[in-house]
Amino acid sequence: MSVGGMLHNILFFVIAIGVLVTIHEFGHYWIARLLKVKVLRFSVGFGKPLITWRKKHGDDEIEYVIAALPLGGYVKMLDEREAEVDENEKHRAFNTQPVWNRVAIVAAGPIFNFILAIALYWLVFLNGEEGRKPLLDVPEPDSIAAISGFQADDEVLMVADQQIRTWQDFRMALIDEGIDGGEISIKLRNVEQVVLTRALSVGDRHILNHDSDVIEQLGFKPWQPDLPPVIGGVTETGAARKAGLTRGDRIIAINGNAIQEWQQLVDVVQSEPDKNIEFLIERDAKEVFVTVHTGVRKKDGKDSGFIGAYQYVPDEVIDKLKTKIEYNPLEALVKAVDKTWSMSILTLRVLGKMLLGEAALENISGPITIATYAGMTASIGFVTYIGFLAIISVSLGVLNLLPVPMLDGGHLFYYLIEMIKGSPVSEKFEELGQQVGLALLLMLMGLAIFNDIQRLVN
Numbered sequence: 001m002s003v004g005g006m007l008h009n010i011l012f013f014v015i016a017i018g019v020l021v022t023i024h025e026f027g028h029y030w031i032a033r034l035l036k037v038k039v040l041r042f043s044v045g046f047g048k049p050l051i052t053w054r055k056k057h058g059d060d061e062i063e064y065v066i067a068a069l070p071l072g073g074y075v076k077m078l079d080e081r082e083a084e085v086d087e088n089e090k091h092r093a094f095n096t097q098p099v100w101n102r103v104a105i106v107a108a109g110p111i112f113n114f115i116l117a118i119a120l121y122w123l124v125f126l127n128g129e130e131g132r133k134p135l136l137d138v139p140e141p142d143s144i145a146a147i148s149g150f151q152a153d154d155e156v157l158m159v160a161d162q163q164i165r166t167w168q169d170f171r172m173a174l175i176d177e178g179i180d181g182g183e184i185s186i187k188l189r190n191v192e193q194v195v196l197t198r199a200l201s202v203g204d205r206h207i208l209n210h211d212s213d214v215i216e217q218l219g220f221k222p223w224q225p226d227l228p229p230v231i232g233g234v235t236e237t238g239a240a241r242k243a244g245l246t247r248g249d250r251i252i253a254i255n256g257n258a259i260q261e262w263q264q265l266v267d268v269v270q271s272e273p274d275k276n277i278e279f280l281i282e283r284d285a286k287e288v289f290v291t292v293h294t295g296v297r298k299k300d301g302k303d304s305g306f307i308g309a310y311q312y313v314p315d316e317v318i319d320k321l322k323t324k325i326e327y328n329p330l331e332a333l334v335k336a337v338d339k340t341w342s343m344s345i346l347t348l349r350v351l352g353k354m355l356l357g358e359a360a361l362e363n364i365s366g367p368i369t370i371a372t373y374a375g376m377t378a379s380i381g382f383v384t385y386i387g388f389l390a391i392i393s394v395s396l397g398v399l400n401l402l403p404v405p406m407l408d409g410g411h412l413f414y415y416l417i418e419m420i421k422g423s424p425v426s427e428k429f430e431e432l433g434q435q436v437g438l439a440l441l442l443m444l445m446g447l448a449i450f451n452d453i454q455r456l457v458n
Contacts, residue, residue, distance in 0.1 A: 009375030012385065014070055016374050018044060020113065020393055021073040024400070027112030028075040032105045033057070038078040038092040045070045077105075081427075099415050106411045113397030114340055120390035121336035122329075127383050129325040131166025135223035136188075143219020148200045151190065153223065158187035165325055167222055174214050176346055178202045179353060206353070223321070229262045230312040238308015243292040245279070245309060252287065253280040262311045269294055273305035340394060347398045405430075405437030 022044050029042050038060060043049075045067030052065050067073075077094040078085060085093050094102065134156035139145035156164045159173035177184045184200040200218065215221075229251040234240040251259045254268045255278055269277070273296035281288050294305035313321075327335060370392065377388040403413040410433060418424050 008378070009371045012374040012378040013371035016370070016389055016392060017070045019389060020116070020396055021045070021070070023112050023116045023393070024109040024396065025073040025075050027108035027110075028105055030112075031108040032075065032077055032094070035097065035101050035105065036092060037094050037097060037101070037105065038089065039075060040078060041065060041074075041076040043067055043076070044073045046072055046074075099418055103412060103415050106408050106415070107401075109408050110397040110400040113393045113400070114344070117340045117343075117390045117393040117397065118333075118336045120386045120393065121339045122332050124383055124387045124390065125327045125332035125335045125339075126329060128327070129166065131168050131323060132222060132321055133323045134164050134167050134170040135321070137221040137223045139221060140216075140219035144200065144202065144205075144217075145219035149198050150188075150200075150220070153191035155189045156186060157189060157195065158185075160185055165323060170220075171213075171215055172346070174218065176342070176349075178214070178218075179346075179349055181205055224263070225313070225317045225320075227262055227311065227313065227317070229259050229265045231309050232312035233310055235308035235310075238306075239292050239295050240307040240309035243279075243290050243307075245281070245290060245292065245307075246283075247312070248283070250282040251279055252282055254278065256280075269307055270299070270304045273297075273303040275305070340390075343391065343394045344398050347395055351398075351402075404440055405433035406441060407437065410437055 025042060025044065029039055032039050039062050041063045043065040045065075047067050047069040049065045049067050052063065054061050054063050078089060078092055079094045080090070081095055090096055094105070097105075136145075136150055136152065136154040136156065138152045139150050156170050158164060159170065160177045162169070162173045162176070164170050164173060174184070178200075181202045181204045184202060185197055186200055187195065187197045189195050202218070205217075231240070231245055231247055231249045231251070233247050234245055251265055253259055254265065257268070259265050259268070272294055274294060276291050276293050279290045279292055281290055292307055294307055296303050297306060298304065373388060374385070377385045400407050401409040401412070403409045414425050414430065414433070
């Protein structure tokens with residue numbers, strides 16, 4: 001990746017984290033002030049303060065901070081456990097509040113992340129939901145999809161009781177319905193325009209316990225037209241661009257073997273990782289030889305070649321592949337609430353599968369992967385980027401509600417114990433919980449960063 005590309009990713013990663021953390025901490029801050037708890041500091045980021053200012057709110061003066069490390073933030077409130085509190089202000093200290101007030105203040109952070117996700121999804125759906133139509137190609141031989149009878153030109157309409165309008169809808173529904181295995185009912189329209197239902201038998205297969213995408217695991221493939229091997233464009237840093245290949249080049253042969261269609265080109269390139277291969281191309285009615293040194297990346301655990309070029313697709317084919325669903329403001333809001341809820345539940349289910357060993361820990365992503373996707377989605381467009389922010393906001397809300405000490409959910413767990421036993425947990429118990437929580441978070445962060453590095457290596 002070029003330096004410019006890295007800076008691009010870092011910029012949009014910082015923007016994403018900044019927005020998500022600010023909204024989360026504002027939830028704590030706003031509810032605390034609403035309940036008359038004295039707020040001392042509102043910080044976005046940890047570590048050395050970069051920007052600091054103070055603002056008067058009635059008789060209170062609050063310090064606002066933007067700190068150097070943008071991976072979090074905090075709201076500091078008056079608290080007897082941290083410093084001596086004047087007698088006339090004890091009623092405004094956090095630790096002296098009724099338990100329900102403390103619950104409200106702590107829960108507000110994750111709740112505001114869910115509210116943000118709803119708002120972002122609302123903007124996405126208000127703009128119209130664009131995507132690739134869920135049209136199927138011939139499934140992989142002997143795959144679950146092939147055995148279940150799926151065929152080319154099948155258009156997926158429903159997965160169980162979930163309506164499917166885009167390829168992404170299809171992927172998420174397969175995960176949601178297939179995460180526990182069993183049989184999935186899929187309604188479709190075949191090439192003769194007949195609507196029918198096929199049963200996809202997942203069995204006891206743990207679809208998240210693999211490195212490959214769930215679509216590939218089950219043998220599904222998106223419909224691909226039979227088009228000539230003409231280059232539609234090249235990536236900025238790919239081997240194709242470096243070798244001089246460009247939009248409109250028609251590939252006649254590779255290493256002396258005739259190429260009739262795009263998939264042949266893909267198969268040859270993937271079978272030749274990190275090698276020089278000779279292209280015979282037609283450009284401006286002339287035939288030209290071009291040598292390309294293929295890149296290498298992992299696919300299904302093996303080295304696979306690539307050159308950073310994509311196929312030319314005529315407008316009429318694009319029209320067949322693409323779909324856009326329009327929503328009015330109310331429909332968009334209902335859809336946004338439903339999307340936030342379903343993504344929250346799916347996130348919890350995936351986490352549960354990880355704890356049971358039924359989902360690969362490789363699914364955990366760290367800051368490097370998040371930064372990469374932040375840059376990618378920002379490059380695609382504003383709507384795609386805010387959709388990415390919505391997904392991360394849901395994840396942040398769910399993770400913070402887990403009953404892990406040091407997270408909001410850990411504090412809420414302490415308050416639940418307090419409500420049951422009638423008194424707060426002991427300082428020793430809370431201190432032990434902090435140590436365990438810190439160890440768990442460090443292990444989780446270490447695993448996430450390890451996964452990030454593995455993805456970069458692969």
